[in-house]
Amino acid sequence: MALPAYVAEQHFDAIVLDVSFLTARWVGSDFFEARKSTYAFVRDSSAVKIAFPQDEYDCNELLDEWMCDWRVDVVFSVISSGWDVLYPRYHKLGDIRLGYTGYIDETLLDRPIKPFARRPIDIGYRAKKLPPYFGRIGETKWTVGRDVALQAHRAGLKVDIELGDAGTLLGDAWLDFIGNSKFTLGANSGSSLLDPKGDIQRSVRSYLADYPEASFDEVEAACFPAMEGRYSFTAISPRVLEAALLNSAQILVDGEYSGIVKAGEHFIPIRPDASNFSEVLAAMSDVQAMERMTARCREAILSVEALRYSNKARMILDLVGDLASRKKSGADPEKIEKVISRYIEEMQPRYKAHWRRQYFREKVARAVAPYPVLYQALRSAARILR
CATH class of the missing domain: 3.30.750 (Transcription Regulator spoIIAA)
Structure with a gap:
């Protein structure tokens, strides 16, 4: 607006x-x-x-x-x-x-924590399937969930892993989910590609429009050959903070995590392809060691005042x-205060109306997404009405 x-x-x-x-x-x-x-x-x-x-x-x-x-x-x-x-x-x-990317809300520290043994979920995870222009780091965020889910089911674990928008949890529902998970799976946030002016992103979007079922390897070969992995730009995600503060032991793809948590000391490291899942499973079975690890992880997060x-x-x-x-x-402080009051009075109702419309459009889009012809017709109509 x-x-x-x-x-x-x-x-x-x-x-x-x-x-x-x-x-x-x-x-x-x-x-x-x-x-x-x-x-x-x-x-x-x-x-x-x-x-x-x-x-x-x-x-x-x-x-x-x-x-x-x-x-x-x-x-x-x-x-x-x-x-x-x-x-x-x-x-x-x-x-x-x-x-x-996120900070600690003090109210989270007062949230009741469920004992490890009473948590019904062995491994919990939610992730979106990111576009290929985030590189292998972005791709791993969902493939590790897919691979861990397969092996964890075979091992007889109670798993709640969903990939894609349908599994999105917000607010208290998300925190309850972590609080009910003995272990939270996670991966680096970031990208292994540098896209100075958005050329890679535009190329990927164009290619996927023509070949929507293309694999990551196919997109890489067509859009950014020999560029993957030159860089590794990562950051600790809010999920790591929330899991640490809610005493959910973490299984993380090994990485830097802003230098705050370290493999073995604060989380169980897992390879991007989950090929060491047998080692992860063995570590998970030592409940006392896991409880000590979660305590160290929580302490490490809380020790960073800037978080x-x-x-x-x-x-x-x-x-x-x-x-x-x-x-x-x-x-002029007095003048600025009047401007702020005027802005809130005039613009707040407009923003609320805007987001109500936006929410309705997204709800309709999700409802018709399974019907491609209808979905494209509505998108075309929306563009014309604009």
């Missing part, structure tokens, strides 16, 4: 560019340029500017140029290494600091205060 002109006209002490706003870089060049034009006041503002991108390997060159052009003061990267590759210009001009929402918010406010003291933004 369009930003009201009376907001853009204000002088601010700080402007935060969140992950949703920054996804504009991969939607399409027309949309991206329109977004930058609409929010050009941010570029021209003397306010402190802080950015929280994710999936930085997607259109990283566009993101890098954007951060430089808008003179962003600090970028919080969720990737713990390779900043010179992800931000070839900005890493020389700006300030890059480590951020995370807590409250600490992160305080740190950001301190950072803004420090940087703002060196600038002259000309912000």
Whole structure:
């Protein structure tokens, strides 16, 4: 939705560019340029500017140029290494600091924890089938679920593994699911491909439109030959934090996990193809060792102060205060407060109506997805009505 002109006209002490706003870089060049034009006041503002991108390997060159052009003061990267590759210009001009894909909500610490022995699910997992342009790292997120489910069923374990949108759980339902799982399966978040301007993503989408049943290997050969695996951009995911705090022992594809948890000490490592599942199964059988491991994992997560929402918010406010003291933004607190009140009063009902429509469209889309002809007809009608 369009930003009201009376907001853009204000002088601010700080402007935060969140992950949703920054996804504009991969939607399409027309949309991206329109977004930058609409929010050009941010570029021209003397306010402190802080950015929280994710999936930085997607259109990283566009993101890098954007951060430089808008003179962003600090970028919080969720990737713990390779900043010179992800931000070839900005890493020389700006300030890059480590951020995370999720943070600890203090209310989670008060949530009742079910004893290990009373949990009905042996291994729990949910994952989407990511497009091939996330590389093997993205592909592994769903293939490891498929492979573990097959072997775990053979071993007689009680498994609740679903792959795809149909198994999505949100809010308390998701936390209850983890709390009912003795073991939570997981994999690295991230990508093993670097796509500077989105060319790989566009090529993959075009190829899959023509060959929707193509395998990963076929897509790789057609769209990004010899490019897979040159890089490994990974980050710890919110799932790892939630499982640790709810004392669900974790079986994770071996990886960096932002340097916070380590294989053997905090989780059972599993190979991407689950070929060492017999070793995983043996480790799972030692209940006392698993309870000690979950305790160590929980302690490791809680020991990172920067992972807590409250600490992160305080740190950001301190950072803004420090940087703002060196600038002259000309912000008028009383005027800004009135603008915020006006914005909430005018825009909140519009946003609620927008998301109600969006929810309805998605519900209809899911309902008609099994009927391709009807699905395509509705999509065509929607494009015409726009």
